[in-house]
Amino acid sequence: MFLRCLLVPTAPGLDPTRRLDAGLRLSRRLHAHIGVGFIAPGPETVLAALAGTAPVSSATIAAIKEGMRAAAADGKAALQAWCAREGVPFMPAVDRLDATFATWTEWSGEVERMLTLAGRVADLVIVDRPDPAQPFTGRALDTALFSVGRPALMVGEVVPHDLLEHVVVAWNGSLEGTRLVGQSIALLHAASRVTVVQARTDRAEEARAADLCAYLRWHGIVAHASNLTVGEGTSVGAAILDAAGRMDATLLALGAYTHSRVREFLLGGVTRQVIETARMPVLMAH
Structure with missing residues (x-):
């Protein structure tokens, strides 16, 4: 069995750099690629969280959608900048199965459902150690462990230069x-x-x-x-x-x-x- 597909889920406002670094250091040893999945809540989820605090109108929904598009654009730009710094091809035309590169995909919906579906067609899910200030991190780890059926790599404060040294x-x-x-x-x-x-x-x-x-x-x-x-x-x-x-x-x-x-x-x-x-x-x- 080969580990070819490493999934790094992320969300608006999160910095995935440590997980990307860990994924890259594994990828270069395993000849794998890194798929970054940006998961943003749909308008209905945001509206449910805002229930009773703001009037719901077409303008509100449009503003939510625009905010999510802007967050996704920022996340994609940050990934492209990271790829440029690390010398990682971004969204290349792939002609080798054992190549290291990065891809970007956007999903809208609940973290649990989106990550479950994406994780089941990956070999490894790379998540952050849960941070109470970032609810996505805890939800992502729980989903990776209990719903995906693949191993989960939890990244803490230290990312060794070679994760597979010992x-x-x-x-x-x-x-x-x-x-x-x-x-x-x-x-x-x-x-x-x-x-x-x-x-x-x-x-x-x-x-x-x-x-x-x-x-x-x-x-x-x-x-x-x-x-x-x-x-x-x-x-x-x-x-x-x-x-x-x-x-x-x-x-x-x-x-x-x-x-x-x-x-x-x-x-x-x-x-x-x-x-x-x-x-x-x-x-x-x-």
Whole structure:
């Protein structure tokens, strides 16, 4: 399996530069292209948000549409400027499947529906770590994890020069972790170094890091196993992030929400801890 199609969803007022940088650094290793999808709310969504605060008229609707067109034009111009700086062809006539270039597409509608449809015909969705000040970021991550069915790459504050220099896989034998590994074989194969980390929990004996390393070897991936002892009073998520940092990981990979989201919200959990505090890029699948 090849990873050829990387999707970067964005919206009015968002700066996708970090995600574009991450996508480009992956693309140059994976020979993939970057599809930027601009998702703007339709007039009906904006009007619903303005209900009771402004009169609805044809002029109001026209103003909303014009505002969205202007935001899309600004976003497209910013992408073209980024492509010029990075030497990335923009909307070229493609005659090679393994070429790196960028495309621009505009959609109007709800984030969840638009991103679900677009993400299902991509190999990887690249999103920001959720920012409470930007509701789109949280909605995009939730949609990528729970609706798309493809791996999601969450980009934090730090974008390493080479995301595939050292990939650390957090393994617990879960269904979600298994899906992530199966969908990311091509990415792991391209990595310079892979380490499988297993936290010592009550599942440590039934799902061993060494077993995953042996499986990966059949795919030509040389991975090293590392057992992680979680200290008393330390969450598993914090321990994994700390270990990944000490190993100079450039990318952390883990199955997301192996417990229900409600349970993680109420009691805490690995996924929630990682999403809230990770500074490095995190590859996830549910």
